[in-house]
Amino acid sequence: MKENAKVNSNYQISKNMRESKIEWTDHTFNHVWGCTKVSAGCKNCYAEVLDNRWKGGHWGPGSTRKAMSEAYWKQPLKWNAAAKKAGVPAKVFCASMADVFEGHPDTLPHLQRLFALIESTPFLIWQLLTKRPENIMQLVPDHWKIQFPANVWIGTSVENQEAADQRIPELAKIPAVVRFLSCEPLLGPIEIGFFGMAPAEWGYGYSMIYQLIHWVIAGGESGHGARPMHPDWVRSIRDQCKAAEIPFLMKQWGEWAEDGGYPVRVGKKLAGRLLDGVEWNQFPK
Numbered sequence: 308m309k310e311n312a313k314v315n316s317n318y319q320i321s322k323n324m325r326e327s328k329i330e331w332t333d334h335t336f337n338h339v340w341g342c343t344k345v346s347a348g349c350k351n352c353y354a355e356v357l358d359n360r361w362k363g364g365h366w367g368p369g370s371t372r373k374a375m376s377e378a379y380w381k382q383p384l385k386w387n388a389a390a391k392k393a394g395v396p397a398k399v400f401c402a403s404m405a406d407v408f409e410g411h412p413d414t415l416p417h418l419q420r421l422f423a424l425i426e427s428t429p430f431l432i433w434q435l436l437t438k439r440p441e442n443i444m445q446l447v448p449d450h451w452k453i454q455f456p457a458n459v460w461i462g463t464s465v466e467n468q469e470a471a472d473q474r475i476p477e478l479a480k481i482p483a484v485v486r487f488l489s490c491e492p493l494l495g496p497i498e499i500g501f502f503g504m505a506p507a508e509w510g511y512g513y514s515m516i517y518q519l520i521h522w523v524i525a526g527g528e529s530g531h532g533a534r535p536m537h538p539d540w541v542r543s544i545r546d547q548c549k550a551a552e553i554p555f556l557m558k559q560w561g562e563w564a565e566d567g568g569y570p571v572r573v574g575k576k577l578a579g580r581l582l583d584g585v586e587w588n589q590f591p592k
């Protein structure tokens with residue numbers, strides 16, 4: 308595996324076709340807007356802040372979820388056509404303004420439509436990220452329960468050890484070609500346990516955890532009230548990935564950067580995303 312200031316992969320797409328500012332994707336798509344906070348990583352949810360800047364009212368279990376327009380739903384068809392023409396798949400992160408597997412009743416018809424859209428856009432790689440991996444198998448179509456479409460990467464957010472212990476076992480059970488972890492906002496040290504054996508009930512026979520996880524993203528928190536990420540936490544995740552040969556992407560430091568081994572608040576732009584002088588941009592093989 309290469310360490311390089313600009314490690315690329317087959318999944319990179321030309322810059323003029325890239326719309327998202329998120330370092331690990333090309334486009335973002337939301338089947339709905341709205342969610343309910345579920346764990347420590349949600350405390351400063353930027354999506355809720357953004358929702359409140361518009362009319363708001365889409366957060367919490369008793370709130371409605373906002374449906375998206377017909378024109379919006381057509382955008383992925385255009386991205387798919389462009390990716391086909393370019394001969395390079397484009398990555399689509401779903402959802403930045405919701406949790407794709409939240410399971411709120413308002414979201415269910417839109418979720419079914421999303422699954423159909425995913426199946427009709429084979430030149431897009433759909434990066435489905437959730438803090439509720441325990442809901443995934445109940446919500447996907449029956450034929451996905453045997454094998455997810457090849458253009459789906461399924462991920463879970465892992466902000467601290469508690470989330471890792473709860474969510475990695477749930478993620479590992481999903482029959483997808485790529486399973487990934489997003490350790491952002493990283494709020495504490497995490498021992499992923501790549502060299503542990505997968506328990507028999509996961510159904511993989513004699514497998515090690517590192518054989519079941521294909522990508523790890525890490526990053527600090529940004530925005531008002533951002534909590535610091537200790538440099539040693541992210542270094543440890545990078546080193547665990549290196550040891551297990553898992554592709555690693557350092558998304559950002561967030562508001563806090565390293566100074567003398569400790570986090571100091573310098574602002575997101577200045578903090579950047581270099582870790583020990585390296586821009587980590589690895590993607591699944």
Ligand code: SF4
Binds near residue numbers: 343349
């Ligand atoms: S799961 Fe994601 S979108 Fe939902 S409240 Fe938490 S951070 Fe916000």
